[in-house]
Amino acid sequence: MRWFVVQDYIESLRPIYLASKACLVHFSTLDQSTVSAKRTLFGQVSLVFTVFMDICLFTFAIRSLTLYLEVTDSLLLNGGLFASLALTFIFSTTLPLWNSHTDVQMYQLYKNIAICDVELLNLGFTENHSRHHMMSIVLLCNSMMMVAYIVITIVFFPSYLEWLGIANLFPSGWTTLSYVRTNLVLGVFISQTTLTLHSLRKRFQMLNQAICKYLPTTVQSKRSIPNPKLTSLLIRKFATLHDLLSDTVNLYNYCYSPKAIFIAASYFGLTLFAWFGLIHAFTASTDVTTLRMSVANVVYDCFFLVLFGLLVSFSCLVNRECHRTAVLLHKVVCYGSFDRRTTKQLRCFSQQLWHQLPKVSSRLFDFEWELFYHTSGALATYLVILIQFDLGNINYKRLPQGIL
Numbered sequence: 001m002r003w004f005v006v007q008d009y010i011e012s013l014r015p016i017y018l019a020s021k022a023c024l025v026h027f028s029t030l031d032q033s034t035v036s037a038k039r040t041l042f043g044q045v046s047l048v049f050t051v052f053m054d055i056c057l058f059t060f061a062i063r064s065l066t067l068y069l070e071v072t073d074s075l076l077l078n079g080g081l082f083a084s085l086a087l088t089f090i091f092s093t094t095l096p097l098w099n100s101h102t103d104v105q106m107y108q109l110y111k112n113i114a115i116c117d118v119e120l121l122n123l124g125f126t127e128n129h130s131r132h133h134m135m136s137i138v139l140l141c142n143s144m145m146m147v148a149y150i151v152i153t154i155v156f157f158p159s160y161l162e163w164l165g166i167a168n169l170f171p172s173g174w175t176t177l178s179y180v181r182t183n184l185v186l187g188v189f190i191s192q193t194t195l196t197l198h199s200l201r202k203r204f205q206m207l208n209q210a211i212c213k214y215l216p217t218t219v220q221s222k223r224s225i226p227n228p229k230l231t232s233l234l235i236r237k238f239a240t241l242h243d244l245l246s247d248t249v250n251l252y253n254y255c256y257s258p259k260a261i262f263i264a265a266s267y268f269g270l271t272l273f274a275w276f277g278l279i280h281a282f283t284a285s286t287d288v289t290t291l292r293m294s295v296a297n298v299v300y301d302c303f304f305l306v307l308f309g310l311l312v313s314f315s316c317l318v319n320r321e322c323h324r325t326a327v328l329l330h331k332v333v334c335y336g337s338f339d340r341r342t343t344k345q346l347r348c349f350s351q352q353l354w355h356q357l358p359k360v361s362s363r364l365f366d367f368e369w370e371l372f373y374h375t376s377g378a379l380a381t382y383l384v385i386l387i388q389f390d391l392g393n394i395n396y397k398r399l400p401q402g403i404l
Helices: 014-022 041-070 075-122 129-143 145-156 158-164 173-214 228-255 257-283 288-335 340-355 369-389
Strands: 029-031 036-038
Touching (some): 014 129, 036 075, 075 369, 129 173, 145 158, 173 288, 257 288, 257 369
Antiparallel strands (some): 029 036
16 A cells, blocks of 8 residues: 555654644653754743643543442442542553653654664664554554543443443543543553554564674574675674664663553552452342443453453563574584684674563562463452452342352
8 A cells, every 4th residue: 555655664653753742641742853852942932831731631530530449338339449440540641751761762762763673674674664654553443442432431321421321431521532532542541552562563673684694593504604794794783773773772672661660550450350340249139220330341441451461462572582592692602613713702792692682571579470370360369358358248149159
């Protein structure tokens, strides 16, 4: 498609860049010539306006969330749902300020990736920027599905909200705007984070492909190197590229990982109490409206679980490619025969990998597949604990016969 013809990496970021500016999530202007953040008067005025607007919308959202304090007869469930959703609104309120604080590092991250593309092009590897441009649009559309669902339901199907029992969550247009604003901010954040992780993974992957192309990484590879001087220069270039990508991963951890911790805490609490609320609605003496509301909370939570799953999955893919670089380098040492100069370069590269092996991390935990297992185990444990606290509210007559 001609519309998706893109020449470089910075241009492929235009959809997510325009969406973040339009949704008042980022306020610095991207200088195309230097790929750096440029703060303008209009951007600073927009930041001040956004801060006051988010504070006002936050007050409307908190007032509407007080409905959850009376939704069931379980104070623990009511307080947990209220606190989890309040954390989500706090995140969307503070995210513009966080982005304003780290905008220089964000654009430096994109600049490093653009520099890597130039170096990889000299090695014969290039990224399909048109596909990257299209992927940014697809991710944005996927993240905005919940926003579209809320708007369409409120505007065209208000009776459906009455049937679910959540019509009181939207008493006014300002409250509706606060929910739309929160989901917009979350969608832009997850799209930008996932797209950045995908970019890092592709550059590490191309670096690994270059190592496999120019250096012996298998038993069938030639052990003798025809041009030792050229091989030494190649290894030095690979080490320089890896160092640049390592710095880029560190920039990502600085810019995005604290926000990911915050939103992960919100997701954890919402998942825990949404499913606990569903169990409570099935076992306690609750009406049909409360049961429908519990189901709606679970569906809303599943949408955020998909977004968090994307974030962790792409982080794991980046970490796997980082680890693969170290494996390939040691295969080169095993399957190749080098002179003294080349061996010294390999030793320096190996020490670099030993001391600076990049990993997507939040300093509290690494974003690895084990995070899913630990989170699932913690959710199951705390869910059992909550059910034990809720034994007094269970209506045993509603349970199937023979369960006790």
